[in-house]
Amino acid sequence: MAIEQIQPLYTAVATAENGRDGRVASDDGHLDVVVNPPKEMGGSGAGTxxxxxxxxxxxxxxxxxxxxxxxxxxxxxxxxxxxxxxxxxxxxxxxxxxxxxxxxxxxxxxxxxxxxxxxxxxxxxxxxxxxxxxxxxxxxxx
Missing domain, CATH: 3.30.300.20 (K homology (KH) domain)
Structure with a gap:
């Protein structure tokens, strides 16, 4: 099955550093969050x-x-x-x-x-x- 191509109206861009135990930020500066695994997965749960x-x-x-x-x-x-x-x-x-x-x-x-x-x-x-x-x-x- 072929994947139908879209005509983009908007493209969001975010970059992660250190995966699930680091930081994620958008290129426009509106999103900048600390990410951590939840406690149920062995993380601190300190971030999102x-x-x-x-x-x-x-x-x-x-x-x-x-x-x-x-x-x-x-x-x-x-x-x-x-x-x-x-x-x-x-x-x-x-x-x-x-x-x-x-x-x-x-x-x-x-x-x-x-x-x-x-x-x-x-x-x-x-x-x-x-x-x-x-x-x-x-x-x-x-």
Whole structure:
């Protein structure tokens, strides 16, 4: 299967020093964080970690995708939130993998309508498109 090429609208650039036990900074100076492995993985837990950064990006992107779908369907999703839970763990081959749970709370919609919105947003969201077929992503209404 060929990978479809995008026409970039924006390119984010970040550089890591010392991997999971160091620092990550963006080229524009807006992001500059200390990264440390979580205590559960033998680290100090003193800084953020790549999974938290991924969760932040995915939750923000997915919330925006929900907004796109809501506007198309003329739905009011004011006050909604998306929480991304990113897990890291070992795969059967000994390497590491990720899993994501996206939990959305949409006060103006019932559970069935929220789940429908989540499924449609999952088709639109760039993070969902990037992870589809690569990691387990579950969607649920809060």
């Amino acid at each position: 970690n790549p999974e938290q950064l991924f969760a932040a990006g995915y939750s923000a992107c997915f919330q925006s995708a929900m907004g796109v779908v809501a506007r198309q369907q003329k739905l009011d999703i004011k006050g909604s939130t998306v929480t991304a839970k990113v897990s890291i763990g070992k795969l059967s081959n000994g390497s590491f993998g990720l899993a994501v749970e996206l939990v959305a709370a949409v006060p103006s919609l019932d559970e069935a309508a929220t789940k429908d919105l989540l499924e449609k947003a999952h088709e639109v969201c760039p993070y969902s498109n990037a992870t589809r077929g690569n990691i387990e992503v579950t969607l649920s209404a809060a």
